[in-house]
Amino acid sequence: MFPAAFEYKRAHSADEAVALLALYGAEARVLAGGQSLIPAMRYRLARPGVLVDINPIEELSYIRESDGDLRAGALARDATLERLAFIPERYALFADVSRVVADPVVRQMGTLVGSLCHNDPSGDWPVAALASRATVVVRGAAGTRTIPIDEFLVDSYATAVAEGELALEVRFPTPGPRTSGAYAKIERKVGDFATAAAAVQIALAADGTIAEAGVAIGAAGPHALRVTAAEALLHGVVPSREAIREAAEAARALADPIPDTRGSAEFKKDMAGVVVARALASALERLGVEDLR
């Protein structure tokens, strides 16, 4: 199918994009990688009157460390992150994610920020952003806001980005010492959205106990979910098989997936626990904790 008719505007700076978004209001949608928006328009699930294309804004394509964060601009593509040598060393969770988002062709165009703005219930970046306690910087005519990811992800395909606003950048806190993470995804085939997915980020204290835990699941509700019960029960404990089993059970209990061609609700619920256990085991292995009791 062809998309419904729309006007096409190219923005050459963030300010110009914000001005266009303010001018066209509810009619306007930002075009980033187009990997979710264009298919939605072709199926007429989205019918924006005006597309504001931000692809000419080269200065938004950065991925860099700054002031204690890894910062990715609105045009930072999955493929760019995948190729950065320092990512696997310092951001193991994101290296895992960048290998399993869609397929290599989609990753050439798709952006991290676009994935957060799309907020697909089965999207990969929202899960990783929750576990790593990301924030999103958003700019509108009234100024710039920094939104914690828990407030940013509002509902399926809905975020805290208001009419007339552009999401400028996502910020992931740089992991401290003895901190690592992992992403586990069950997919039917390469390039598929998740049947179940989990992201974890673990910081160990000097005595080997878990000082901080970020645990999130995807494809398990209206949007990615933080498993606060798992985070609380992991906090302060010595990593063990029992702790992993309890965290996995907390994820299974929280998950409320919809049945579809990827599996029944009961199966996906069980898989939510399985991926949390796998991600925790991988993160702990990366931290040198292997012989779990």
Ligand SMILES: Cc1cc2nc3c(=O)[nH]c(=O)nc-3n(C[C@H](O)[C@H](O)[C@H](O)COP(=O)(O)OP(=O)(O)OC[C@H]3O[C@@H](n4cnc5c(N)ncnc54)[C@H](O)[C@@H]3O)c2cc1C
């Ligand atoms: C075949 C296929 C398989 C896929 N598989 C997966 C998968 O396994 N996992 C996964 O997570 N994703 C998957 N995707 C989605 C893909 O990762 C998208 O690239 C991503 O979800 C959206 O990024 P984008 O840059 O393409 O955004 P776009 O499609 O350009 O935009 C998506 C939405 O976000 C809004 N938006 C984008 N950027 C901004 C901004 N800076 N400010 C405000 N609003 C903005 C747009 O207006 C639009 O509503 C798949 C896509 C395809 C086509």
